Amino acid sequence: MKKFRNNLFGSLLSISTFFVCTAQRKTVEQKVDSVLRLMTLDEKIGQMNQYNGDWDATGPITKDGDKQNQIRKGMLGSMLNVTGVEHTRQLQEIAMESRLKIPLLFGQDIIHGYRTIFPIPLAEASSWDTATIRLSARIAATEAAAAGVQWTFAPMVDIARDPRWGRVMEGAGEDPYLGSAIAAARVRGFQGKGLGNTDALMACAKHFAAYGAAIGGRDYNSVDMSDRTLFEIYLPPFQAAVDAGAATLMNSFNDLNGVPATGNRFLQRDILKGNWKFKGFVVSDWGSIGEMINHGFAKDGYEAALEAVTAGSDMDMESRSYINNLSRLVKEGKVKIQLIDDAVRRILRKKFEMGLFDDPFKFCNKEREQRQWNNAENLRAEKMIAEKSVVLLKNENHLLPLNKQTKTIALVGPFVKAVRDNLGFWSYSWPDDTVRIVTQFQGIENKLGTNARLLYAKGCEINDSSQAGFAEAIEAAKRADVVIMSLGEASDWSGEAKSRSNIHLPGVQEELVKAVSMTGKPVVVLINAGRPLIFNWTADHVAAILYTWWLGTEAGDAIADILFGDYNPSAKLPISFPRTEGQIPIYYNHFNTGRPATSDSDRFYRSAYIDLSIYPKFPFGFGLSYAEFTYSNIHLSSSSMRANQPIKATVTVTNTGNYDGEETVQLYIQDLVGSVVRPVKELKGFQKIFLKKGESKQVSFTIDIDKLKFYNSQLKYQAEPGDFKIYIGGNSRDLQEAPFSLK
Ligand code: GLC
Numbered sequence: 001m002k003k004f005r006n007n008l009f010g011s012l013l014s015i016s017t018f019f020v021c022t023a024q025r026k027t028v029e030q031k032v033d034s035v036l037r038l039m040t041l042d043e044k045i046g047q048m049n050q051y052n053g054d055w056d057a058t059g060p061i062t063k064d065g066d067k068q069n070q071i072r073k074g075m076l077g078s079m080l081n082v083t084g085v086e087h088t089r090q091l092q093e094i095a096m097e098s099r100l101k102i103p104l105l106f107g108q109d110i111i112h113g114y115r116t117i118f119p120i121p122l123a124e125a126s127s128w129d130t131a132t133i134r135l136s137a138r139i140a141a142t143e144a145a146a147a148g149v150q151w152t153f154a155p156m157v158d159i160a161r162d163p164r165w166g167r168v169m170e171g172a173g174e175d176p177y178l179g180s181a182i183a184a185a186r187v188r189g190f191q192g193k194g195l196g197n198t199d200a201l202m203a204c205a206k207h208f209a210a211y212g213a214a215i216g217g218r219d220y221n222s223v224d225m226s227d228r229t230l231f232e233i234y235l236p237p238f239q240a241a242v243d244a245g246a247a248t249l250m251n252s253f254n255d256l257n258g259v260p261a262t263g264n265r266f267l268q269r270d271i272l273k274g275n276w277k278f279k280g281f282v283v284s285d286w287g288s289i290g291e292m293i294n295h296g297f298a299k300d301g302y303e304a305a306l307e308a309v310t311a312g313s314d315m316d317m318e319s320r321s322y323i324n325n326l327s328r329l330v331k332e333g334k335v336k337i338q339l340i341d342d343a344v345r346r347i348l349r350k351k352f353e354m355g356l357f358d359d360p361f362k363f364c365n366k367e368r369e370q371r372q373w374n375n376a377e378n379l380r381a382e383k384m385i386a387e388k389s390v391v392l393l394k395n396e397n398h399l400l401p402l403n404k405q406t407k408t409i410a411l412v413g414p415f416v417k418a419v420r421d422n423l424g425f426w427s428y429s430w431p432d433d434t435v436r437i438v439t440q441f442q443g444i445e446n447k448l449g450t451n452a453r454l455l456y457a458k459g460c461e462i463n464d465s466s467q468a469g470f471a472e473a474i475e476a477a478k479r480a481d482v483v484i485m486s487l488g489e490a491s492d493w494s495g496e497a498k499s500r501s502n503i504h505l506p507g508v509q510e511e512l513v514k515a516v517s518m519t520g521k522p523v524v525v526l527i528n529a530g531r532p533l534i535f536n537w538t539a540d541h542v543a544a545i546l547y548t549w550w551l552g553t554e555a556g557d558a559i560a561d562i563l564f565g566d567y568n569p570s571a572k573l574p575i576s577f578p579r580t581e582g583q584i585p586i587y588y589n590h591f592n593t594g595r596p597a598t599s600d601s602d603r604f605y606r607s608a609y610i611d612l613s614i615y616p617k618f619p620f621g622f623g624l625s626y627a628e629f630t631y632s633n634i635h636l637s638s639s640s641m642r643a644n645q646p647i648k649a650t651v652t653v654t655n656t657g658n659y660d661g662e663e664t665v666q667l668y669i670q671d672l673v674g675s676v677v678r679p680v681k682e683l684k685g686f687q688k689i690f691l692k693k694g695e696s697k698q699v700s701f702t703i704d705i706d707k708l709k710f711y712n713s714q715l716k717y718q719a720e721p722g723d724f725k726i727y728i729g730g731n732s733r734d735l736q737e738a739p740f741s742l743k
Contacts, residue, residue, distance in 0.1 A: 031357065032348045036341060038100055041327055044344045046075040047102065048315050049323045050283065053082030053091075058109060058496075059286030059318060074098040075323060077347055078105040078283075078315065080153070083428075088148030089364040096360060103351055103360035107283075110152035110190075110201065111170060111426035112136070114144040116378040116553050119389040120424040120530055121156065121186075123549030125172035126571035126623070127388035128664045128686055130185035136385050137189025139378050141201040146372035148363050150354055151202040153250055153283075155186035157237035158207055161585040163575065164217030166498025169425055169530030169550075171212065173574030174587045174620060176233050177683040180240035187244040195247060195353040198362055202350060205241035207252030207285055209267050210234040214254055217584070219499045223254045228676065230256075231711045239276060247280045247350055251313060253288050260295045262288040263304075268312030281314035281346035290319030301325050306334055314343035379554055386551035386558035392569040392624040396543040399522050401565025401626060402482060408453045409444070410480035412473045412516060413487045413509070414462045415528045417441045424530055424550030425495025436553060440486050440526065443556025447564050455480055459516075462490050463506040470515050477519040484563065485513060486526045487535075491550050494530025503581060504534045513538045526559065532577040532618075539617060547573075565626065570662035570688075572623035572731065576616040583612060588620040588732040589679040596680075621683070621731040627661030627693065630654050631729055634736035636703075642743050643719070646704040651728045651736055653699055655691035662690050667701045668727040668735065674720055675712050681727055681735075701728070708742060 036044075051067050052059070058081060070076050071094045082088055088106050095104045112118045118136045127133065137155070144152065159179055160168040172182040183205060190203040210230055214221035225234075238249070249272065252261040261267055262284050272278045289308040290301060298304035305325035308316070316322040329335040355362055372378075392400070402409075415421060419437050420429055430436070438446070445454060459473035460466065477483045487509045493500065504510070505527075514537065517523055524544040527533060539545065546569065551558050561567040578586050597608035600615070608614045630653070637648040653665060667685035671678040684707040689697055703726065708719035721742045729735035 028349060028352050031352050032345050035100065035102065035348055036345060039344070041330060041337070041340070043074045043100060044340050045322055045326045047077035047344045047347050048326070048340070049076055049320070050078040050080060050107070050315050050317045051076060052318055053079050053087070057081065068094050071095050071104065072097050074100060074102065076104065077102070078107060080107040080317065082106050083108060083147055083149065085148045085364045085366050085369045089361060092360050092364065102348070103356035105151055105351060105354070105356070106149050107151035107153055107204070108144065108149045109154065109426055110140050110144045110149065111154045111156065112424070113140045113382075113552060114147065114149070114428060115373055115430065116143060116375070116382050117423045117427045118382055118552045119386050120169045120550045121171055122169050122173060122530065122574065123389035123551060124385065125178065125182055125574040126391050126549070127385070128178065128572050128574070129388055129688060130181050132385050132388055133182055134185040134189035135381060137186045138192055139381055141190045141192060142199040143372045143375070143378065145199050145201055145363055146365070146368045148369070149201065150356070150363055151204065151248070152190055153204045153206060154190065155183055155203065155205060155241065156207065157183040157205050157241055158212035159234050159237065160212035160575070161587045162217035163503055163532040163578065164499055164501060164581065164584060165212060165214060166219060166494045166500065166531070167212070167496055168575065169494040172237070174576060175574065175589065175683050176236040178574055178686070179237040183237040183241040184244035187241050187246045191245060191247065195350070196355040198365070198368065202247035202354065203241070204248040204250050204283065205238055205246045206250035207261070208238055208249045208272065208282070209252060209261060210256050211252035211254050211261075217499050219497050220253045223256050225257070227715055228711050228713065231715060235271070242272070242276050242278050249278070249280065249282050250285055251282055251288060253285050253291065255295055255297070260288070260292050260297050262313050263292050263297055263307035263311045265311040273312055279346070279349070281343065281350065282312055283315040284308065284313050284317045284319065286317050287319040289313060289316050289321040302329065305329060309335055309339055309343065314346050382552055383554035383558045386554055387561055387567040389549060389551060389571055390559070390562055390569050391547040391571040391573055393545040393547055393618055394539065394542070395624055395626070398626070399543045400524060400563065402524070402563055404448060404451065404564050406452055406481050408455065408480045410455045410457065410473075410476040410483040410521070411441055411444065411486070412457050412459045412476060412483055412512070413485045414458055414460060415440060415486035415488055415526070416456060416458070421491040421528065422550060422555035423552060424491045425498070438554050438556035440556045440559055443558070443560035444484070444563065446557060447560035459512045460508050465508055467508055467511065470512060473512060474515055474519060477516045477521050480521060483516055483521050483523045484526065485516065485523060486528065487513070488528030489530070489533060491528070491530065501581065503531060505538070510535060510537055513542060517541055524563065532575055534578065534580060534617070536579060536617065568626045568659050568661040569623070570625060570664070572621050572664050573618055574620070576620045577618040579612060579617045582609070583616070586616050589682050591677045592680050619731055619733045621666050622733070623731070625661040625663065626657065626659040627655045627691065628657035629661075629663045629691070629730055630656050631736045634726070634728055634738050636726065636738050636740055639739065640741045640743050641703060643705045646702050647740060648700050648702055649726050649728060649738065650698050650700040652696055653689060653691065654696040655693050658693055660690070660692045662688055663730055664688050665699045666729060666731065668732065669703070669707055670725040670727070671708065671710070671720070672723045672725065674710065674722070678710065681732065683732075703740070
């Protein structure tokens with residue numbers, strides 16, 4: 001009886017909650033409609049217009065009229081790159097002078113931190129730790145929202161298989177499964193407990209879509225792919241972001257199969273707002289509406305505005321196409337007012353949900369801004385996240401971790417004392433950075449104090465041909481017990497408009513490694529980069545290599561913790577590392593082809609280069625630990641499954657090393673035969689486990705029908721009966737396997 005009463009109470013509660021929520025949702029819609037009814041056409045178009053602030057620019061600037069007066073006249077719905085409570089308050093006060101007092105939305109690229117800078121997103125992706133990644137976004141949102149920002153143009157969820165593309169640093173690498181999990185984590189981190197909270201930012205999944213597939217890895221370049229590839233590889237992280245509740249999306253600069261994303265109805269109307277039922281709004285990328293003229297897709301701004309608004313681009317960032325043309329397009333009957341109303345409704349809906357109509361100044365709280373400005377807890381979290389982002393690529397003879405009693409250490413290389421480089425691209429520089437950022441030299445000094453003698457020699461510049469510093473570096477190495485070299489690419493060599501044709505270690509850095517190695521002293525190399533670099537000689541000859549990416553404000557302390565064993569590295573590569581630029585694109589989830597290359601001994605008549613190994617230098621999912629993890633006893637609960645009868649795959653993982661450590665156990669599945677060819681394997685699950693030295697654990701994955709689905713040639717998402725293989729291991733190559741079938 002009690003149970004029944006509870007169930008009855010429970011269902012009554014849920015019914016009333018449903019009506020209250022519906023009433024609330026209806027209230028937002030009613031409020032939106034009530035404002036919309038009052039708006040003139042020009043005021044509606046004003047909401048679809050976004051300008052850059054005067055404090056920073058992240059694209060080509062258009063110098064024109066008095067923005068503040070345009071705000072006063074209701075000709076602006078949003079601004080970007082306005083930061084700080086004073087500035088946003090000042091502009092919001094002007095918006096309150098407009099006829100309808102519609103509040104402005106302030107957006108900014110809070111990509112990996114605001115006041116506290118976190119590891120670049122590709123580094124965080126190496127952690128494979130969605131809870132940690134979510135925390136990073138949560139802290140970034142808390143700091144930025146305290147500074148008057150309401151909307152971040154993040155997460156960037158573009159899948160990237162070409163490390164020549166500079167923006168690979170901004171995403172989660174090459175895999176749609178990992179990319180989707182991270183996209184959802186970042187959206188949830190930014191939006192926190194939900195829009196309307198003063199520590200929540202509206203997320204903006206970008207760049208919709210397939211921007212990362214730019215031909216040749218050249219930023220802004222054309223993208224040409226089958227719809228199947230688009231659906232299998234490039235759209236899943238966007239769908240995951242939408243499913244996680246992303247408030248907005250940003251479209252991309254590229255043309256996709258001949259149609260610019262900004263003017264692409266298939267992408268924005270059919271898929272996003274149609275199939276996915278997206279209720280948020282789409283902002284263009286910087287000037288991308290006007291750039292459809294360059295694309296040759298629009299004759300002029302008038303046509304560009306027509307194409308963009310018809311295709312579902314709701315807000316025009318910085319191109320002025322909407323503010324200069326939409327009114328005429330409507331008056332001439334080219335654009336129905338319903339299209340304008342739909343875009344404006346979407347924008348107003350978010351402003352209501354953010355609570356900006358109730359209190360336009362709710363994000364302008366000086367005390368909260370100051371409280372967040374030097375938040376020690378955020379710095380501690382940053383160091384923790386940075387440690388989880390570093391990939392141990394090599395550790396011959398267990399050179400690492402180094403002994404804290406080491407007497408003399410040579411610190412060599414252009415990044416040992418670098419300061420702002422540690423922040424990577426899409427970071428904010430603050431006046432006190434030089435004291436706030438922990439350099440790699442300082443981190444080691446903090447760790448060892450006066451116990452060790454640190455001999456510093458820059459050795460060479462990042463990218464010039466001079467070897468004048470080599471002698472000093474060699475001398476330091478000769479006097480040291482161990483050499484730590486910090487090398488890489490400059491932090492502004494990856495990021496937007498930073499595609500590179502040559503991704504080798506720049507300048508004479510590898511020559512420096514060779515020269516220092518000649519001393520015979522043990523060498524540890526740290527590689528700082530926003531992308532996979534090519535460093536084959538170093539990889540083949542140096543005893544230990546840590547890929548440190550760009551780790552943010554606490555970089556030095558995080559690296560020192562790893563070097564001296566206070567943190568055991570656990571990260572895994574989210575992207576394949578090529579041996580040469582000629583090997584690009586190279587990715588793990590490739591098709592088998594009719595003449596598969598399965599070993600380096602057999603390349604003739606095989607899908608392989610005759611002059612290069614068939615394998616990447618380091619494979620997707622690869623990363624070592626100071627512990628040693630062995631995999632054994634893979635077995636399945638059944639060798640066949642049905643659509644409604646999942647099976648379980650189990651493997652035993654043992655830590656046979658001398659250190660406790662964390663391992664990311666990866667599950668891949670291969671569909672051996674399909675109505676279209678299927679990849680040799682696809683990531684379909686991962687679990688992070690912690691094992692004490694000597695400890696074993698059984699790790700299980702449930703294989704359900706969803707893990708077997710794919711888009712067939714008619715773009716139907718389904719699984720097909722047949723034979724499959726399961727692979728489980730610590731990277732995409734060294735795997736235990738077991739067959740099963742789907743009946
Ligand atoms: C840039 C970038 C985009 C960014 C926007 C605003 O061009 O492509 O990612 O959010 O402009 O800064």
